[in-house]
Amino acid sequence: MKKFKNIIDFIRELYRTPKDFIPLHAPVFRGNEKKYLEECIETTFVSSVGKFVDRFEEMVAEYTGAKKAIVTVNGTNALHLALLSVGVTFDSEVLTQPLTFIATANAIAYIGAKPVFVDVDLDTMGMSPKALKTWLEQNTEQRTTNNEQRTFNKSTGKRISAIVPMHTFGHPCRIDEIAEICEEFNIPLVEDAAESLGSFYKGKHTGNFGKIGVLSFNGNKTITTGGGGMLLTNDEELGKHLKHITTQAKIPHPWEYAHDFIGYNYRMPNLNAALGVAQMEKIDEILASKRKIANAYTEFFNKGEQQTPNNKQGTRNKEQGTTNNDQIKHITEPVNSISNYWLNVILLSNRKERDKFLKFSNDNGVMTRPIWQLMNKLEMFKNCECGDLSNAEWLEDRVVNVPSSVIESHE
Numbered sequence: 001m002k003k004f005k006n007i008i009d010f011i012r013e014l015y016r017t018p019k020d021f022i023p024l025h026a027p028v029f030r031g032n033e034k035k036y037l038e039e040c041i042e043t044t045f046v047s048s049v050g051k052f053v054d055r056f057e058e059m060v061a062e063y064t065g066a067k068k069a070i071v072t073v074n075g076t077n078a079l080h081l082a083l084l085s086v087g088v089t090f091d092s093e094v095l096t097q098p099l100t101f102i103a104t105a106n107a108i109a110y111i112g113a114k115p116v117f118v119d120v121d122l123d124t125m126g127m128s129p130k131a132l133k134t135w136l137e138q139n140t141e142q143r144t145t146n147n148e149q150r151t152f153n154k155s156t157g158k159r160i161s162a163i164v165p166m167h168t169f170g171h172p173c174r175i176d177e178i179a180e181i182c183e184e185f186n187i188p189l190v191e192d193a194a195e196s197l198g199s200f201y202k203g204k205h206t207g208n209f210g211k212i213g214v215l216s217f218n219g220n221k222t223i224t225t226g227g228g229g230m231l232l233t234n235d236e237e238l239g240k241h242l243k244h245i246t247t248q249a250k251i252p253h254p255w256e257y258a259h260d261f262i263g264y265n266y267r268m269p270n271l272n273a274a275l276g277v278a279q280m281e282k283i284d285e286i287l288a289s290k291r292k293i294a295n296a297y298t299e300f301f302n303k304g305e306q307q308t309p310n311n312k313q314g315t316r317n318k319e320q321g322t323t324n325n326d327q328i329k330h331i332t333e334p335v336n337s338i339s340n341y342w343l344n345v346i347l348l349s350n351r352k353e354r355d356k357f358l359k360f361s362n363d364n365g366v367m368t369r370p371i372w373q374l375m376n377k378l379e380m381f382k383n384c385e386c387g388d389l390s391n392a393e394w395l396e397d398r399v400v401n402v403p404s405s406v407i408e409s410h411e
């Protein structure tokens with residue numbers, strides 16, 4: 001337990017609090033949040049129309065480099081709309097990773113489509129292009145329907161209607177290789193970038209590699225609007241369509257009430273967008289603080305060690321990942337990436353050690369959390385098709401998230 005105590009002492013020192021409870025990720029409101037919220041109330045623009053809605057969309061589009069950014073009520077319904085808009089139907093299958101937050105799989109299930117789970121890489125914890133390609137090569141065939149070549153699952157006969165990788169805890173996955181595979185098999189790519197605002201792969205912001213990318217601004221995210229999400233796209237027409245269907249597909253007109261599509265009431269209120277604008281004004285400081293925290297974890301855990309070679313695709317040496325001598329490791333940003341370090345990850349040597357550490361840290365007022373139970377193990381998705389998931393299973397036994405909130409004195 002001495003080893004665990006040292007870790008807790010280190011985290012307490014990092015957050016400069018000897019006694020208080022330390023959460024995993026708490027929001028920080030140190031900018032214009034209050035002022036902008038007051039402005040909403042004074043002007044009465046609290047609902048889904050208002051200048052902060054437009055401003056927030058512009059700011060995120062500019063920051064991420066996406067041509068269009070469309071705000072939504074949360075990330076889950078942004079994913080739902082993204083999947084609908086790229087042509088996912090109830091009778092199709094969607095490839096995704098088993099190591100993700102439930103919303104990714106739920107959004108697929110809302111449409112009635114079936115998720116199929118393929119493995120992740122050990123270094124990025126996101127979808128492995130190798131595993132994806134292997135599954136597609138072994139399990140699918142090309143068929144021509146409506147003069148278009150499509151990919152079908154040979155055993156179920158169902159069309160593969162989308163591929164949804166996720167950038168786990170803000171670390172970008174090998175998204176360029178995944179995008180190439182999507183092109184090759186003519187399958188739309190939807191990036192679940194809910195956790196990766198501020199993360200770049202080969203210089204390009206996550207969420208920009210496929211047809212649509214999705215962000216979340218839930219209270220625990222890098223920046224928050226209380227609850228909120230965003231759709232990113234570089235297709236102007238698709239962007240217009242997305243905006244239209246988030247707002248009940250109402251045809252713009254000064255007084256007429258007419259709708260031309262089954263739309264959704266998924267648009268973010270101005271009140272939430274006001275928070276978003278104030279938070280975006282501080283994003284560089286927020287990310288700088290998060291990087292300092294990540295560097296401190298790397299320094300503490302990986303000090304004096306030969307750094308784990310994070311650049312070997314999918315082959316973080318399984319011994320080396322945590323080491324033979326029970327050394328706990330911090331997972332650093334993958335090669336070719338800038339990570340937002342949303343939630344810092346450490347790797348324990350096995351599930352038993354993981355559980356002992358989770359108990360010790362939570363008993364001592366420092367919030368830590370294991371990674372999500374794999375989607376294919378949950379009751380609702382246990383009958384879904386899967387590839388070989390050995391990397392996801394290995395990570396499930398070992399990953400622990402440690403406190404990663406912005407430190408205000410860093411600002």
Ligand SMILES: Cc1ncc(COP(=O)(O)O)c(C=O)c1O
Binds near residue numbers: 079103192218227228
């Ligand atoms: C990977 C992932 N996808 C989707 C979501 C859904 O976002 P929201 O909570 O805004 O609905 C989240 C976060 O909450 C997430 O972590």
